[in-house]
Amino acid sequence: MPDNTSNFRDRLLDAQAVTPALREEYRKELDSILNHRLTPRTRLATWGGLAVSLALTALSARSLLSPRANPGSMIVAGAVAVASLMMALWLVRVLRQGGFARRTSFAVVEWIGSIVVAAVVLVTLLGGMATPSDPASTFSAIWGLMLLIVGFAWGTGNRISAATLETREHVLRLESRIADLSERLAK
Amino acid sequence: MRLDRQLLESELLVTRCQRGDQTAFEGIVRLWERSLFYYLRRLASSEADTWDLLQETWLKVFRSMGSIRDPRTLPAFLYKTARNTAISRLRVREMGELQPDTTDASECESAFIAFDNAEQVHHALDQLPLPQREALTLFFLAELSIDEIAQVLGVAVGTVKSRLHYARKTMRQILSDGADHAG
Numbered sequence: 001m002p003d004n005t006s007n008f009r010d011r012l013l014d015a016q017a018v019t020p021a022l023r024e025e026y027r028k029e030l031d032s033i034l035n036h037r038l039t040p041r042t043r044l045a046t047w048g049g050l051a052v053s054l055a056l057t058a059l060s061a062r063s064l065l066s067p068r069a070n071p072g073s074m075i076v077a078g079a080v081a082v083a084s085l086m087m088a089l090w091l092v093r094v095l096r097q098g099g100f101a102r103r104t105s106f107a108v109v110e111w112i113g114s115i116v117v118a119a120v121v122l123v124t125l126l127g128g129m130a131t132p133s134d135p136a137s138t139f140s141a142i143w144g145l146m147l148l149i150v151g152f153a154w155g156t157g158n159r160i161s162a163a164t165l166e167t168r169e170h171v172l173r174l175e176s177r178i179a180d181l182s183e184r185l186a187k
Numbered sequence: 188m189r190l191d192r193q194l195l196e197s198e199l200l201v202t203r204c205q206r207g208d209q210t211a212f213e214g215i216v217r218l219w220e221r222s223l224f225y226y227l228r229r230l231a232s233s234e235a236d237t238w239d240l241l242q243e244t245w246l247k248v249f250r251s252m253g254s255i256r257d258p259r260t261l262p263a264f265l266y267k268t269a270r271n272t273a274i275s276r277l278r279v280r281e282m283g284e285l286q287p288d289t290t291d292a293s294e295c296e297s298a299f300i301a302f303d304n305a306e307q308v309h310h311a312l313d314q315l316p317l318p319q320r321e322a323l324t325l326f327f328l329a330e331l332s333i334d335e336i337a338q339v340l341g342v343a344v345g346t347v348k349s350r351l352h353y354a355r356k357t358m359r360q361i362l363s364d365g366a367d368h369a370g
Contacts, residue, residue: 006329008302008303008305008327008329009222009327009328009329009330011305011306012225012305012308012309012327012328013221013222013225013328014305015305015306015309015310016221016224016225016228016309018224018234019234022234022235022238023238025238026238026239026241026242029242030216030242030245033242033245033246033249034212034213034249101209102249107207162206165202165205165206166206168202168258169199169202169203169206172195172198172199172202173199175195176192176195176196176199179191179192179195183192
C-alpha cells in the first residue's frame, strides 16, 4: 500500500472531531465489558467462593489420604482437590487484582471442567472393570472406554489447534521483525 | 502506522487473542478503534450513537473472536460487524438506502479516486447519499480491497465500483460548489 494512501487516510481520521467526555465514557464502559471489576457485593461473593474452594480442597485431600479409600473415590477426590485448588488460586488472584479479564475466566472454567470430566470417565471405566462377570459392569466399562476415546480425540484436536496457533504466532512475529528491519533500512 | 504493518500487527493480535492472551484484544481495539469510529460516524446521526455502536461492535467481536479462522479477514469482519450493528440498532430513516441497489456496473470507468484535501473530503462525505458515502468511506480508509468492501456491504463488486464512480462525481460537484461559494 503506498505511503500517500496511508497519509491521506491518517489526515482523514484526524479530521474527525470527537468529544473527549463521550470518548472517556465509552472507554470506561468498554473496560467494564472486557474486565470485570469487583463491587463490594461481588468481592464478598468471591471471598465466599474462596472459602468454599479451600474447604473442598481440604476435604478432598483428607479423603484422598484416607487408608479406606478405594481407587474410584481416590480419583474423584484427587480431581476435586485439583479443581478446587485451581479455583481457590484463581480467586486469590482475582481478589488481589480487584477484578478479572473475562477471557481468563473462560479458560479457568474450561480447565476445571476438563479435570472433572476426566475423573468421571476414569471412575466409570474403573467401576466397569471392577466386576467383569456382571453384564451391567461390562456395559459401564465399554461406555467408559468410548468416553475415553472421544476425550482423547477431542484433546488431540485441541492440542493440534493450539500448536497451529503457536506456529502461526511465531511466523507472524518473524514477519513483523523483518518488516521492522526493512523499514529501518529504508530510512 | 503504515497499513501493511497495521494488517500484519492485527493478524498477530488475532492469533495471540485466540491463544488466550488477554491483552491482545485490547491491542486490536487500539489498532482499529479510530477507523471503525470514522466509518460508524458516517452511518450514525450523532456522536453519542456512534460511541454506543462502537461499544456494541466490540462486544460482538469479543464474543466471536474464536470463530475467526483466517486472521487476515479481520478488517472485513470488523467492518461487517460494525455495519450489521448499525443496521440493527439504529433503524435509521435511511434504512432503505443501506439495502443493496441495482445500479448498472457497466457505467463504472474506474474505482480509482484521487483527492488531496482530507479536511474538505471529510466534510463533503457527509453530504453524499448513504450508499455512496459508506462505499467511499471504506475506500478512503484503504484497509479493504474492492472485493472486501463488496463483502462488507453485501453487494456485487460491480455495484461497489459503480457507487464509487458516482460518489466521486458527486464529491467533485460538492467540492467545486464549495470552492465557488468560497470564491
